[in-house]
Amino acid sequence: MVECSVYSNGFIQVSKHMPDCLSDQPVSSGRTLPLPDATSQAVSDRLLRQIRRTIEKAGGAIPFDHFMEMALYAPGLGYYVAGSRKFGEQGDFITSPEVSPLFAQCLARQVEPVLSAMLEGEVLEFGAGSGLLAADLLTELEDLGALPQRYLILEVSPELQSRQYQTLEARVPHLLSLVDWLDDMPSGFCGVVIANELLDAMPVNRFRIMDGAVEECFVVSDELGLKECFDDPVTPGLVDAVNDIQQARGSLPSDYVSEINLRQASWISALAAAMRRGAVILIDYGYSGTEYYHPQRNRGTLMCHYRHRSHTDPFRWVGLQDITSQVDFTAATRAAIEAGFNLGGYTTQAHFLIANGLDSLLADSDPNNLKKHMSLVQGVKRLTLPSEMGERFKVLGLLKDLDMNLQGFSLRDFCERL
Numbered sequence: 001m002v003e004c005s006v007y008s009n010g011f012i013q014v015s016k017h018m019p020d021c022l023s024d025q026p027v028s029s030g031r032t033l034p035l036p037d038a039t040s041q042a043v044s045d046r047l048l049r050q051i052r053r054t055i056e057k058a059g060g061a062i063p064f065d066h067f068m069e070m071a072l073y074a075p076g077l078g079y080y081v082a083g084s085r086k087f088g089e090q091g092d093f094i095t096s097p098e099v100s101p102l103f104a105q106c107l108a109r110q111v112e113p114v115l116s117a118m119l120e121g122e123v124l125e126f127g128a129g130s131g132l133l134a135a136d137l138l139t140e141l142e143d144l145g146a147l148p149q150r151y152l153i154l155e156v157s158p159e160l161q162s163r164q165y166q167t168l169e170a171r172v173p174h175l176l177s178l179v180d181w182l183d184d185m186p187s188g189f190c191g192v193v194i195a196n197e198l199l200d201a202m203p204v205n206r207f208r209i210m211d212g213a214v215e216e217c218f219v220v221s222d223e224l225g226l227k228e229c230f231d232d233p234v235t236p237g238l239v240d241a242v243n244d245i246q247q248a249r250g251s252l253p254s255d256y257v258s259e260i261n262l263r264q265a266s267w268i269s270a271l272a273a274a275m276r277r278g279a280v281i282l283i284d285y286g287y288s289g290t291e292y293y294h295p296q297r298n299r300g301t302l303m304c305h306y307r308h309r310s311h312t313d314p315f316r317w318v319g320l321q322d323i324t325s326q327v328d329f330t331a332a333t334r335a336a337i338e339a340g341f342n343l344g345g346y347t348t349q350a351h352f353l354i355a356n357g358l359d360s361l362l363a364d365s366d367p368n369n370l371k372k373h374m375s376l377v378q379g380v381k382r383l384t385l386p387s388e389m390g391e392r393f394k395v396l397g398l399l400k401d402l403d404m405n406l407q408g409f410s411l412r413d414f415c416e417r418l
Helices: 038-057 064-073 102-116 132-143 158-171 173-178 238-249 264-274 329-339 349-355 358-363 370-384
Strands: 003-005 011-013 122-126 151-154 179-182 189-196 205-210 213-222 225-231 256-260 275-287 303-306 309-311 322-324 342-348 393-400
Touching (some): 038 225, 064 205, 102 132, 102 349, 102 370, 132 151, 158 179, 173 179, 205 225, 205 238, 238 256, 349 393
Parallel strands (some): 122 189
Antiparallel strands (some): 303 309, 303 322, 342 393
């Protein structure tokens, strides 16, 4: 049985973070999404034609994760490798480093003790975005007298590599010699790994439970555009993974749609193999497995971001919008432990930042410089309020051959929820 449907185009005007709710689905705001310019539209049209050809060569359908990979990473055309602006007020969403420099300053206070425990510790950042986190983190580590031997950035997008270089050159030119860009995992890495909003950008498989059976989501093409279809699974491991979820969480109801990141475990395993000693800090929005696969979250967590509006149609203007899904932190933790990591902690972004001195950093700002002080206050609210980024974003700490307590999890550790 094959069932096809076109996604809803309802949306709300928000940044990448959204208030915590079971549905994770936006409601229509009554506005239309802003139209792309002619150049951007042409890029999207080229990518759409490429996806259509891929679907045709595959016999009429491709798994959703294959489509998502092309939409985000197709060379020269995908969202993360083409030239459109993605981060900040002029982009599609705002990440924590763009919200406030206090984010990097708090993170530096977690990085510093780990580097101090090593003779030649390095920092490795995955997916460094605009480069702002790297610049602010290096600035703060310099102030703390704790600069790493090297600051490594693993970035798959040549366009983003260029932007990161420009940001670092403009903000910390005297530290630029410490920065190296990598094309692949390092070997024998010792130090701190940082991945801020990385896991949510990995292509995911979508599935549906229908009358007790597991169906896989495919993408097909017709004269009206791209559509999703559900049919018998073909992706290796998908059925077993979904059945494992049901065995652990209970049977899911019929017509239950969600996602599963089958690539996450391989990435974590490769990271463990690349590390000799150190700590990993994963920051992303997501849930424990119990919350993720709650029976009432029956449409999954897939979300698209375009010009600070969020909606649920991944087939609209492919290549011009971000496509993400929430992170299953229980699955990430299980994969990490199987790969040889020890669990260092799991908490909310708000608790992590406060445990790393957010209050004192804000108190140190000059209230007489009203504009800067109020900007920091507003940033703290956005980073920590439950209705903003404070609870939706979680922090997972992992340790490899390192016996120490990570202070970011000292205020409140939610490992029991995993």
